Each structure stands twice: as C-alpha cells, then as structure tokens.
Amino acid sequence: MxxxxxxxxxxxxxxTLPICFYAFQNVFKEFDKKDLTSKEIEGMFGPSETGIIRKNLTNPNKEEAIKFYYEKYSEQHKSLVxxxxxxxxxxxxxxxxxxxxxxxxxxxxxxxxxxxxxxxxxxxxxxxxxxxxxxxxxxxxxxxxxxxxxxxxxxxxxxxxxxxxxxxxxxxxxxxxxxxxxxxxxxxxxxxxxxxxxxxxxxxxxxxxxxxxxxxxxxxxx
Structure with missing residues (x-):
C-alpha cells in the first residue's frame, strides 16, 4: 500500500533550474566577477541557496549576495518558469x-x-x-x-x-x-x-x- x-x-x-542558474550566475558575476556555466553551478547543488553562496562565494559580502540572489530569482521567475x-x-x-x-x-x-x-x-x-x-x-x-x-x-x-x-x-x-x-x-x-x-x-x-x-x-x- x-x-x-x-x-x-x-x-x-x-x-525551475533555468531561474536557479540565472540567479546564481548573476550573483557570482556581480560579487566574484566570475562567469559560471550551468554545469559549474549544478556541481554546487546539495545545500540550500544560502549554503551554496556561503560555501562557494569568495567575496566576503555573503549576506548581500544572498539578498541579491532572491531579488534575481523573484524578478525573472515569471519569464523563466x-x-x-x-x-x-x-x-x-x-x-x-x-x-x-x-x-x-x-x-x-x-x-x-x-x-x-x-x-x-x-x-x-x-x-x-x-x-x-x-x-x-x-x-x-x-x-x-x-x-x-x-x-x-x-x-x-x-x-x-x-x-x-x-x-x-x-x-x-x-x-x-x-x-x-x-x-x-x-x-x-x-x-x-x-x-x-x-x-x-x-x-x-x-x-x-x-x-x-x-x-x-x-x-x-x-
């Protein structure tokens, strides 16, 4: 049963993977000046978004980066999902x-x-x-x-x-x-x-x- x-x-x-990739790519571009591929981001999956950013972002402004992630996630959700x-x-x-x-x-x-x-x-x-x-x-x-x-x-x-x-x-x-x-x-x-x-x-x-x-x-x- x-x-x-x-x-x-x-x-x-x-x-929702496209919006996740989009938001993470924007975060790493904005804060670490890195252009990451979807595969590179996918390799970070496991923890939550905040966990991924805290673990992988080299820029010390991690809380600001997390806020930026949710801004990007929200603003493009309708168009990408x-x-x-x-x-x-x-x-x-x-x-x-x-x-x-x-x-x-x-x-x-x-x-x-x-x-x-x-x-x-x-x-x-x-x-x-x-x-x-x-x-x-x-x-x-x-x-x-x-x-x-x-x-x-x-x-x-x-x-x-x-x-x-x-x-x-x-x-x-x-x-x-x-x-x-x-x-x-x-x-x-x-x-x-x-x-x-x-x-x-x-x-x-x-x-x-x-x-x-x-x-x-x-x-x-x-």
Missing part, C-alpha cells in the same frame, strides 16, 4: 485519491515559497522539508526520513521522485521506492550512479504504470 508520494522540487515538480498543467493535475489527483504528498528539496524555504505561489502549487502538500530544515543535505536521507516521520508513514509505504543523482541516492538510503525522472525540459541527470527502482520520462508514463484507486485509497504498481 502506497500512502505517500514525496517529490524533489527543482527539475522534478517544476522546471512556466506552470506545468500535467504535474499540477497529477498533484491534485493524488490528493483526491487520499494519498499524502510532500516535498523534500535542497532548495531554501524562501525561494520555494516564491515558486509554489507563482506556480499555483502552494497548499497542495502535507509536508515540506527544505534545505533550511536539515543539517545534512542530499544525498543524505535526513530530510526524506523527516518527511516520512511527520507524515507517520513507513518507508515501505512511500515513493520518492527526483531528477538528480543525489535524489536517487537519498531515496535508496532511506529504503524508499525511488523513481528517477526526466519529464521536464531541464533536469539534472538520466544516468544515475545508483539505479533507482524505476525511471520515468513523462507524467503520462507514470500514470500508465501506476493506478490511483480513489475508492481503495491505494497506489498500485501494475
């Missing part, structure tokens, strides 16, 4: 099936709140664990285990979705059925160092592989 579905956010629930109707419909379908939903992301709470409101996903989740809520970032499973504990759901009764190697490793270490996805235009990897239980390339593929039974309150694998 599957009682909960927990998602990563950037590259999994929303195509679109609402994905298929994912929005999936989330609502899970809720209608009485399956609990959550987010476990390395993203910080402030930027996640901006994105959830802009993409009309706020209020759809029973638990949200961000990079601000953990001591050990992904691939450590700390945040996923916290989410399961809050939901009072056993790891055998949950699914975790993610688009990165760190997501998959965290899911496997938490002993949760783990699905690697590349169903959005921007995602982090399709080649995982540890094999997820399943790789899904579209929301429709997930729907055809799993049955959501409203009457039974179950999520069955075919």
């Amino acid at each position: 599957m009682r909960a579905v927990i998602f990563d956010f950037d590259g999994t629930l929303a195509d 679109e609402i994905n109707p298929e994912i929005l419909k999936l989330l609502k379908s899970l809720k209608e099936a009485d399956i609990r939903t959550g987010i476990f992301t390395g993203k910080g709470k402030r930027s996640l709140d901006i994105s959830l409101k802009a993409l009309k996903k706020d209020g759809l989740f029973d638990v949200i664990i961000t990079g601000d809520d953990v001591i050990n970032p992904k691939p450590d499973p700390e945040g996923l285990l916290k989410a399961l504990s809050f939901l009072e759901v056993n790891n055998s009764d949950a699914i975790y979705f993610g688009d990165s190697d760190a997501d998959v490793i965290a899911g496997i270490r938490a002993n949760v059925f783990t699905i690697g996805v590349d169903w959005l235009p921007e995602y982090q990897t399709t080649r995982f160092s540890e094999q997820p239980n399943l790789i899904i390339k579209s929301v429709n593929e997930f729907k055809s592989s799993f049955k959501i039974g409203n009457g039974e309150n179950l999520l069955h694998e075919k």
Whole structure:
C-alpha cells in the first residue's frame, strides 16, 4: 500500500533550474566577477541557496549576495518558469485519491515559497522539508526520513521522485521506492550512479504504470 508520494522540487515538480542558474550566475558575476556555466553551478547543488553562496562565494559580502540572489530569482521567475498543467493535475489527483504528498528539496524555504505561489502549487502538500530544515543535505536521507516521520508513514509505504543523482541516492538510503525522472525540459541527470527502482520520462508514463484507486485509497504498481 502506497500512502505517500514525496517529490524533489527543482527539475522534478517544476522546471525551475533555468531561474536557479540565472540567479546564481548573476550573483557570482556581480560579487566574484566570475562567469559560471550551468554545469559549474549544478556541481554546487546539495545545500540550500544560502549554503551554496556561503560555501562557494569568495567575496566576503555573503549576506548581500544572498539578498541579491532572491531579488534575481523573484524578478525573472515569471519569464523563466512556466506552470506545468500535467504535474499540477497529477498533484491534485493524488490528493483526491487520499494519498499524502510532500516535498523534500535542497532548495531554501524562501525561494520555494516564491515558486509554489507563482506556480499555483502552494497548499497542495502535507509536508515540506527544505534545505533550511536539515543539517545534512542530499544525498543524505535526513530530510526524506523527516518527511516520512511527520507524515507517520513507513518507508515501505512511500515513493520518492527526483531528477538528480543525489535524489536517487537519498531515496535508496532511506529504503524508499525511488523513481528517477526526466519529464521536464531541464533536469539534472538520466544516468544515475545508483539505479533507482524505476525511471520515468513523462507524467503520462507514470500514470500508465501506476493506478490511483480513489475508492481503495491505494497506489498500485501494475
């Protein structure tokens, strides 16, 4: 019986990687005079945005840089990030099936709140664990285990979705059925160092592989 579905956010629930890259590139250009590629920024992923800036920025004005990051993230969100109707419909379908939903992301709470409101996903989740809520970032499973504990759901009764190697490793270490996805235009990897239980390339593929039974309150694998 599957009682909960927990998602990563950037590259999994929303195509927000372009806005993340844009905001970080502006920060490092403004404060360190460095032109970083998306791949270079992706290599810093794990901690929250504030953690990434504090760890990797050489300029001592880190608090000012963090403020600048959120300014850039907010001002260009609408132009760089679109609402994905298929994912929005999936989330609502899970809720209608009485399956609990959550987010476990390395993203910080402030930027996640901006994105959830802009993409009309706020209020759809029973638990949200961000990079601000953990001591050990992904691939450590700390945040996923916290989410399961809050939901009072056993790891055998949950699914975790993610688009990165760190997501998959965290899911496997938490002993949760783990699905690697590349169903959005921007995602982090399709080649995982540890094999997820399943790789899904579209929301429709997930729907055809799993049955959501409203009457039974179950999520069955075919």
